[in-house]
Amino acid sequence: MTPRLPLAGVLRTRRPSDIWFKPALSSVAAVAPPNLVLLALGRLDLAMYTMAGSLCALYAHNRPYAARAGILARVIVGMLAGVAVALVTASLTTNAVVLVTVGALLAAAQKALCDATRLGPPGNVVLCFISSACLFVPQSLGQIPGHLALGAAAGAWAWLVCMAPALVRPHGPERRATAQALRAAAAYAATDGTAEGHAAARAAGYTAVQAAWQTLLALPATGPGAAGRHALERLVVRAEVALAAPADTDPEPLRAWARALRGTRRVPHTGAPGATADELLGVDAERAAAPPSLRRRLGPLAPLALRTALGCALAGYASLALGVGRPYWALVTAAALYQANLTLTWSRAVQRVVGNLAGVLLFAAIVPLAHLGQVLLVLCCLALNFGAEALITRNYWLGSVCVTPMALLITEFAGPQHTGELMTERAVDTLVGALVGFLAAVAVTNRRAGDQVERAVTAADRARERAARLLAEPAPAAGDLEAARRALSGALAGLRAAVEAASGEWWQRALPQERVVLAEQSGHRTLAGIVRRQATRPAGDAGTRTEDVRP
Numbered sequence: 001m002t003p004r005l006p007l008a009g010v011l012r013t014r015r016p017s018d019i020w021f022k023p024a025l026s027s028v029a030a031v032a033p034p035n036l037v038l039l040a041l042g043r044l045d046l047a048m049y050t051m052a053g054s055l056c057a058l059y060a061h062n063r064p065y066a067a068r069a070g071i072l073a074r075v076i077v078g079m080l081a082g083v084a085v086a087l088v089t090a091s092l093t094t095n096a097v098v099l100v101t102v103g104a105l106l107a108a109a110q111k112a113l114c115d116a117t118r119l120g121p122p123g124n125v126v127l128c129f130i131s132s133a134c135l136f137v138p139q140s141l142g143q144i145p146g147h148l149a150l151g152a153a154a155g156a157w158a159w160l161v162c163m164a165p166a167l168v169r170p171h172g173p174e175r176r177a178t179a180q181a182l183r184a185a186a187a188y189a190a191t192d193g194t195a196e197g198h199a200a201a202r203a204a205g206y207t208a209v210q211a212a213w214q215t216l217l218a219l220p221a222t223g224p225g226a227a228g229r230h231a232l233e234r235l236v237v238r239a240e241v242a243l244a245a246p247a248d249t250d251p252e253p254l255r256a257w258a259r260a261l262r263g264t265r266r267v268p269h270t271g272a273p274g275a276t277a278d279e280l281l282g283v284d285a286e287r288a289a290a291p292p293s294l295r296r297r298l299g300p301l302a303p304l305a306l307r308t309a310l311g312c313a314l315a316g317y318a319s320l321a322l323g324v325g326r327p328y329w330a331l332v333t334a335a336a337l338y339q340a341n342l343t344l345t346w347s348r349a350v351q352r353v354v355g356n357l358a359g360v361l362l363f364a365a366i367v368p369l370a371h372l373g374q375v376l377l378v379l380c381c382l383a384l385n386f387g388a389e390a391l392i393t394r395n396y397w398l399g400s401v402c403v404t405p406m407a408l409l410i411t412e413f414a415g416p417q418h419t420g421e422l423m424t425e426r427a428v429d430t431l432v433g434a435l436v437g438f439l440a441a442v443a444v445t446n447r448r449a450g451d452q453v454e455r456a457v458t459a460a461d462r463a464r465e466r467a468a469r470l471l472a473e474p475a476p477a478a479g480d481l482e483a484a485r486r487a488l489s490g491a492l493a494g495l496r497a498a499v500e501a502a503s504g505e506w507w508q509r510a511l512p513q514e515r516v517v518l519a520e521q522s523g524h525r526t527l528a529g530i531v532r533r534q535a536t537r538p539a540g541d542a543g544t545r546t547e548d549v550r551p
Contacts, residue, residue: 010347011354017393018176022165023061024389028382030057030158034150035378044374045414048137049147052083052130053155057162058122058389064173065166067218071119072162076155078113082106082131083151090139100316100327103132107335108309115304116297118214128312128335129407132328171228175261177215178232182258184208185239186251205243206513212236213520214496231267238270240521303444308338311440315433322432324425329407333433338441345441348396349434355400356430360423363405367419370409381409456491456498457512460519463491464526471529485530492523 034050056079060071089102110124110131139147165172185208188201213236219229235257242249253270260268315334319327336352339345366384370377384406392399408422467484470476499516 007350010350011395011397013394013398015394016390018180019061020390020393023058024386026057026061026158026161027055027389028386030054030154030161031385032382033157034154035381039374039378044378046147046150047410047413048130048133049083049150050154051410052079052134052151053153054158055079055126055130056155057158058126059119060162062120062173062177062215064215064219065163065170066220068173069159069163072159074117075119076152076159078110079127079130079155080148080151082110082127083134084144084148086131086134087137087139087144087147088141090135090137091141091144094138096320096327097317099135100320100331101313103128103135103328103331104309104313104316106131107312107331108305111308111335111338112298112301112305115301116294125332125336129332132331136326136328169264171264174215174219174229174232175267177212178235179258179261181205181208181212181236181239182254182261185242185249186254186258189242189246189249189251189254191246202243203513205239206517209236209239209243210513210517212239228267231269234270235261235268240517243517304338307440307444308335310444311335311337311437314440315436318432318436319429322428324428324432325421326411326425326429329426329429330433330436333430334437334440337434337437342441345438349438351395351397352400353430353434355397356404357427358397359401359404360408360427362401363408363426364419364423366405367409367412370412371416377409377412381406384409452498453512453516456495457515457519460488460491460495460523463488464519464523467526467530471526471533476533481530481533485527488523488527488530492520492527495519 031051031054034054035044035047038044038046038050053076056072056075059075060068063071085102085106089099093099107124107128110127113119114124114127184201184205188205191201216229216233216236238257239254242251242254257268257270311334312331315330316327319330324330333352333356337345337348339348366380370380384402388399388402388406391402404426408426411417411422463484467488470480470484495516
């Protein structure tokens with residue numbers, strides 16, 4: 001089946017994210033102090049290295065703070081690792097073909113790791129932009145430790161900026177994710193039954209519920225916040241119930257519960273159905289299971305890494321062949337295109353081209369002001385940084401309108417550039433990167449990704465059925481119960497890993513979100529039955545192990 005490559009609706013704007021201002025403000029707060037310090041010292045030419053750490057503030061805003069701390073630390077380490085590879089390469093060679101090749105390989109590794117760890121937006125794009133730019137900055141080996149130290153210092157500041165809201169609202173991310181699931185379920189329950197609106201609301205509901213579970217499962221299993229986590233989980237289960245029986249659901253209580261999650265008020269308690277406790281106990285059993293290894297999650301992403309490497313390399317080579325002095329712009333454009341499927345990749349290519357070309361025109365209007373002084377140059381970059389993060393959730397092309405002039409102005413930090421030349425090179429690299437990157441997407445396919453999700457759903461269903469048959473026996477062996485529990489936990493973890501891998505793959509069928517959520521829901525309840533059966537056995541019953549389950 002040939003995917004449709006639409007134009008209608010690609011540039012349509014949507015409602016901004018509920019927390020659009022958080023990454024926007026965090027980015028400005030993380031970028032401004034290092035840049036202003038360098039400006040005061042007269043070393044604004046070093047801003048590229050502090051930006052490497054500062055831009056890490058764009059990540060993990062939807063993650064609970066308990067998980068965000070580690071995620072941000074790993075992002076900073078990953079950013080510095082990419083910069084280190086780029087700087088060492090730049091110090092050893094000035095061969096543009098070699099530099100482009102290294103940049104393409106870095107882009108492929110960054111894409112695979114970001115998808116395997118489900119890092120979330122802005123994904124690999126910021127990492128690729130910084131490391132690719134560093135490849136083309138003249139460098140010596142002796143300068144590298146100092147430049148990396150600047151990036152590390154700015155990264156530490158960015159970490160503090162992103163963690164600071166925890167002092168005011170320590171459970172904000174998980175409360176927002178739960179509220180979104182409730183609102184989506186209420187919207188589905190309130191649909192008038194029309195085919196198009198009904199299906200769209202249902203898909204949005206299951207997606208929001210799955211996102212809420214992923215957020216809640218990132219929280220620690222034990223600790224002072226366990227009671228609040230269970231209360232949020234009960235609300236997510238109520239959202240699942242509404243999705244399963246919309247005709248019997250009044251959407252107003254769901255909306256009221258979502259409103260009650262604002263601020264720091266007590267999480268509302270519900271008269272949850274009897275199955276809710278079972279599912280929550282099953283969730284705890286799944287949380288106790290070991291997650292798939294990084295190597296296992298990277299395996300299905302090999303075609304995506306190959307596609308990224310090929311597309312970025314060919315885009316960079318084409319830019320070099322056209323005589324463009326900054327081929328990394330074409331490389332980054334190609335790296336930014338790759339989405340979950342070919343249709344979305346086409347849409348991103350259109351958005352990228354429109355946004356970048358409009359951004360080049362905006363740069364032409366701004367650059368005379370920026371040339372009046374370095375203070376104005378820094379302030380213009382900060383304003384564009386805020387604008388990019390404020391607009392990008394409405395549509396990617398709107399964010400690109402601000403990102404493009406900001407990237408062009410950053411090149412002015414080292415000294416004034418030729419405006420016309422910058423604009424021409426950026427426009428050419430945008431077109432080359434988008435065209436070559438999309439052709440690479442068409443050339444390198446992986447049609448097995450959808451089959452992997454189907455197999456994972458089937459495996460989870462079979463594991464649940466085997467466990468259910470075991471529970472139906474009057475006195476199942478303790479060892480069999482434990483084996484069934486671990487097998488079902490592993491199947492559910494494998495299902496989530498397959499969905500996460502497929503969400504970054506290119507295949508032409510939509511993810512079976514409803515089947516995935518239903519398989520997880522029934523699996524959790526069956527896990528709960530096993531845990532309860534294990535808990536009722538005498539303490540001395542050999543083979544029974546309930547100590548690693550946290551009910």
